[in-house]
Amino acid sequence: MSQTTTQGWRGVAAENKDDLSEQVSFLLRARSRRLLGELLRPYRREIALLVAVIVICNAAALAIPYLIKVGIDAGIPPMVAGEGPATLVTVVVAVLAAAITQAATRQVFLRMAGRIGQSILLELRRRVFAHFQRLSLSFHDDYTSGRVVARLTSDIEAISEMLQSGFDGLVTAVLTLTGTAVLLLVLDVPLAVVALLPLPVLLLFTRWFRRQSSITYRRTRETVALVIVHFVESMTGIRAVQAFRREPRNQEIFAQLNADYGHANVQSMRLIALFMPGVKLIGNVTIAAVLFYGGLLAIDGDVTVGVLAAFLLYLRQFYEPMQEISQFYNTFQSAGAALEKLSGVLEERPAVAEPRTPVALERPRGEIRFEEVEFSYLDGTPVLSRMDLAIPAGQTVALVGTTGAGKTTLAKLVSRFYDPVAGRVLLDGVDLRDLGEDSLRGAVVMVTQENFLFTGSVADNIRFGRPGSTMAEVVEAARSIGAHEFISALPEGYDTQVAKHGGRLSAGQRQLVAFARAFLADPAVLILDEATSSLDVPGERLVQRAMRTILAERTALIIAHRLSTVEIADRVLVMDGGGIVEDGPPDQLIARAGRFAGLHQAWLDSISDLPAPPG
Numbered sequence: 092m093s094q095t096t097t098q099g100w101r102g103v104a105a106e107n108k109d110d111l112s113e114q115v116s117f118l119l120r121a122r123s124r125r126l127l128g129e130l131l132r133p134y135r136r137e138i139a140l141l142v143a144v145i146v147i148c149n150a151a152a153l154a155i156p157y158l159i160k161v162g163i164d165a166g167i168p169p170m171v172a173g174e175g176p177a178t179l180v181t182v183v184v185a186v187l188a189a190a191i192t193q194a195a196t197r198q199v200f201l202r203m204a205g206r207i208g209q210s211i212l213l214e215l216r217r218r219v220f221a222h223f224q225r226l227s228l229s230f231h232d233d234y235t236s237g238r239v240v241a242r243l244t245s246d247i248e249a250i251s252e253m254l255q256s257g258f259d260g261l262v263t264a265v266l267t268l269t270g271t272a273v274l275l276l277v278l279d280v281p282l283a284v285v286a287l288l289p290l291p292v293l294l295l296f297t298r299w300f301r302r303q304s305s306i307t308y309r310r311t312r313e314t315v316a317l318v319i320v321h322f323v324e325s326m327t328g329i330r331a332v333q334a335f336r337r338e339p340r341n342q343e344i345f346a347q348l349n350a351d352y353g354h355a356n357v358q359s360m361r362l363i364a365l366f367m368p369g370v371k372l373i374g375n376v377t378i379a380a381v382l383f384y385g386g387l388l389a390i391d392g393d394v395t396v397g398v399l400a401a402f403l404l405y406l407r408q409f410y411e412p413m414q415e416i417s418q419f420y421n422t423f424q425s426a427g428a429a430l431e432k433l434s435g436v437l438e439e440r441p442a443v444a445e446p447r448t449p450v451a452l453e454r455p456r457g458e459i460r461f462e463e464v465e466f467s468y469l470d471g472t473p474v475l476s477r478m479d480l481a482i483p484a485g486q487t488v489a490l491v492g493t494t495g496a497g498k499t500t501l502a503k504l505v506s507r508f509y510d511p512v513a514g515r516v517l518l519d520g521v522d523l524r525d526l527g528e529d530s531l532r533g534a535v536v537m538v539t540q541e542n543f544l545f546t547g548s549v550a551d552n553i554r555f556g557r558p559g560s561t562m563a564e565v566v567e568a569a570r571s572i573g574a575h576e577f578i579s580a581l582p583e584g585y586d587t588q589v590a591k592h593g594g595r596l597s598a599g600q601r602q603l604v605a606f607a608r609a610f611l612a613d614p615a616v617l618i619l620d621e622a623t624s625s626l627d628v629p630g631e632r633l634v635q636r637a638m639r640t641i642l643a644e645r646t647a648l649i650i651a652h653r654l655s656t657v658e659i660a661d662r663v664l665v666m667d668g669g670g671i672v673e674d675g676p677p678d679q680l681i682a683r684a685g686r687f688a689g690l691h692q693a694w695l696d697s698i699s700d701l702p703a704p705p706g
Contacts, residue, residue: 227442309428482648482662491665505616662675
């Protein structure tokens, strides 16, 4: 291929890339406008009233230079001739009335705009928070907590700034520019032509600024999000950071991200530093030209001194809003970039969708069936392959196998955190995809190894299993699984604050609180994912006693690496490579001398190697 042909293909590729970039930008803007329209729609009447108020405010402001023109041309000559100041007094009163009207309507506008803006922000925060909670685990696996925080903080703040000051500046600028141009033409056409001659240059300059600032402020939003992401992840994993002496490397990464954010802000400031003085220069040159030309016309008697004075005042009003427009573009581009990100999140659809006509389970029994279920994650790697499985109601099943065998995936499919790629998962004969969210969450509860406790009291965390439960029911749930004794011994009993992530409680205590929460929820199916993995031997024994209580008369799936947990199971499923390789009661599987027997023997050997307890 010749060099010319190669360059031609590169040119076509570059053009196609630019076209694609333009299409993506257009779609992002359209999505943002759609979201903004949805947020503004409930306030159409208030916004119409707001526009009327600001029109009156700007009309009063525009009337003042014209009234000064009248005062000069019609009020001063009679006084020079020895007549009374009646006309001048009338004009002064009219100027004062216009000034009072402007101040009053301005106050009304700011109060109304502030109230509407806060209502919109309240709704936007509510939508984003609610939507983040509805999105599936597959989304949260990829979308870091730092990016979530960035959406709810810096992006919302950027939109807040636009609603509080940007909207006011834009409407005022548009009305002032339009009204001033019309009044200049009414006062004197030749002088107006001179005054408006630089307008095309100003418009081209503003258009250039708008395009450049759009790129710059999108970059600003991206870089600040990266700063927040790194900060949140570093603080969330602070124990690992300090344990592995990660601080210097984290500081290097943060310094680079912070420098990128600072550079993006510097670029935006450079644009403003060029645009604002440029607008002021054009305005001052125009005023000088009008003063010179208008002065010549006034000497010749073609215009009055009042008209020239009004022209100069109007030109000052005409170019001042351009400064406000530059500030508005500053906030608007930042808010626009933030709105693009928020609209993108809000248009994300949950991978696990709510059925259109949900089926309700009145009294779930807990029978589980897998029918030719296949599953793979987003990278396409198969995890489960054509799995068939039946678990009768009330049976306790232990899932064992090596890491990556598919145990947790199977449990997540039963909880419907994910949907299978093929096949069906059924609860009491109903496809989980047909069950309503409330029915499914009431019937299936999963207790994970994280034992996540929320900020609040012990009672609040237990009540999380069934909001609205009475204190007596909370205490009964804790007593049933053996947690009442240690909770009562806490400084404030059930009212003791658990601190961040339950930091005031031991791992075993957090596990018992999580069990009490599940017991209070009273599900038909209970899934325990590595429930004893982080416990010492005494804590494990305490939790195992609680497990016997919590698993009674309900279907249970237990994922465990410690085979001590398997002792309470009716049935064991040994998984490997996304399939079930052994299935049966634990005693029978041990007697077969198969894979589970090997795992069991290895566990017994590990126990025998442990040192004997002191005493």
